[in-house]
Amino acid sequence: MEDYEKLAKSAKQIRRMVLTIFLVFIAIAGILVYLLIDPTLSAFKSNEPAQEYIKVQDVDEEDFDKIENGIHVRTGFIAAQGLTEVVNNCTNCHSSQLVIQNRMNRERWIATIRWMQETQNLWDLGNNEEIIVNYLVTNYPPLKMGRREALTNIEWYELRD
Amino acid sequence: MNRRNFVKGAVLGSATTILGTDIVFSALIPKGYQPLLLQDPDPFKMFNLDKGMVVLNNKPWNIEAKAHLLDDKITPNKYMFIRNNGLITETIDASNWTLTIDGESAKQQKTYTLADLKSKFSQYTYQLTLECGGNGRSEFDPPAKGNQWTVGAVSCATWTGVRLRDVLEDVGVKDDAIYVGYHAADVHLSRDPGKEPISRGAPMPKALQDETLLAFKMNGEDIPIAHGYPLRLVAGGWPASVSGKWVNRISVRNIVHDGTKMTGNAYRVPCNPVAPGDKVKDEDMCIIESMPVKSLITYPKSGATIKQGKQLNIRGHAWAGELEVSNMEYSIDFGATWNVCPIEKPVNRLAWQHFSASIDFPKKGYYEVWARATDSRGVSQPMLLPGWNPKGYLNNACHRIAIKVG
Helix, strand or coil: CHHHHHHHHHHHHHHHHHHHHHHHHHHHHHHHHHHHHCCCCHHHCCCCCCCHHHHHCCCCHHHHCCEECCEECCCCCECCCCHHHHHHHHCCCCCHHHHHCCCCCHHHHHHHHHHHHHHCCCCCCCCHHHHHHHHHHHHCCCCCCCCCCCCCCCCCEECCC | CCHHHHHHHHHHHHHHHHHCCCCCCHHHCCCCCCCHHHHCCCHHHHCCCCCCCEEEEECCEEEECCHHHHCCCCCCHHHCCEECCCECCCCCCHHHCEEEEECCCECCCEEEEHHHHHHHCCEEEEEEEEECCCCCHHHCCCCCCCCCCCCCCEEEEEEEEEEHHHHHHHHCECCCCCEEEEEECCECCCCCCCCCCCCCEEEHHHHCCCCCEEEEEECCEECCHHHCCCCEEECCCCEHHHCCCCEEEEEEECCCCCCCCCCCCCCEEECCCCCCCCCCCHHHEEECCCCCCEEEEEECCCCEEECCCCCEEEEEEEEECCECEEEEEEECCCCCCCEEECECCCCCCCCCEEEEEEECCCCCEEEEEEEEEEECCCCECCCCCCCCCCCCCCCCCCCEEEEEEC
């Protein structure tokens, strides 16, 4: 009788242990499944950037790459072969306006890239360098201005005083 | 990197690109706080500029005036060109601002608060002409690299501060001192904290001039942020890059200062004249000191039409770097004949001078009024572009406006 009680007690302990192990397994499985869905636990994070930042500017993907009259609207660059490489590599530190204002031949555009690499933390452009330089020389070549240009774009108005 | 944060970062980053603004230390901005630059991306509002000013570059900010906007005798902030080499820091605290004097040729290292500077030293006010070394760059052929300034990168405001000389005397300067170099609080475009956007300076004789100031006021008010609040070194008559903004340290050097944009071909021109487009070795380039003689017709705006028989009144300013303008002329026949016109004395050394004239036109037609200043050594402005140089500095060719008499 005593042995039977002992056996029943042991069986109860084993049942409880099996149940515990099963629950722990279910819990672990649940966590693993959740991690598969949200590997960074972002649902538990509260320090995400505030929503206001995003509301400031409604940039939809369409505007980002919008081209009008041959000009890439967001940067003002001429839309031509190499535009993406130029936007991605040349507008991180300075604005596109600095590029657009300038006109150089191949040698001087390359010299400018070297100067930026040596002194301004520009990275190695790899295969993109040729694409970028071709884009620049094709779209922003030097213009002949001579020793003094004629006055142009004069806005005529009647002077009253 | 967390994809979601990456996307958000990209959206915010591209938003700032589109807005044309830059948020330095954005990581330190409190959550939910919209920085001023994001709330108000319009540079005209942000810097209180006139709508007629021209933005050449929004990263870094480079903005110039047009000739007719510079008509005031003392340039107000709204018409002052902005030439930044780096990013303006968001965290300027004038109450904790300090200026440290150090360097091999300083007898000691000494730090002053703004209050120290204001109370320890006498204050002086001067009108000082500041012109960007690259003003006029857009006209060079072959084109020179950099911001393509036309005529509007010049100003003459009133600057108030203490003399750099008095501060250097208080610190003590060794006999071997030859140069001062400034260091400032702006941030490199690459945001590399180890790099300075610009750190230029001047030889001791220029540093010790009466008019070389550590200024804390412009036109009687705190210096606007874009012009160097709360402390700016101001050295009139030299390339405006010598006048360091947001200055927090000045090093007294026993060598020519070797900071950023002092070496290579920055703010240097060939020591000997070269043909347009020539390559020039670094060692053959010499640092620009005094700016050359130059003038600007600020009234009327180019493009005026007047009735035949009516006189045209013109006016403008002329300046000559370290020197004075001694003679002013205008021509309405492309330099075939020149007419002398009165030029006022400068209010103080290194201030620009004012000229005016009343012009009669002999017959109907298209005219250009060209202005030509001559400095106290007899050197005049050229009508054609002056000597070509790799970086397109020192274009002091005559300014001209178009007039139609009908």
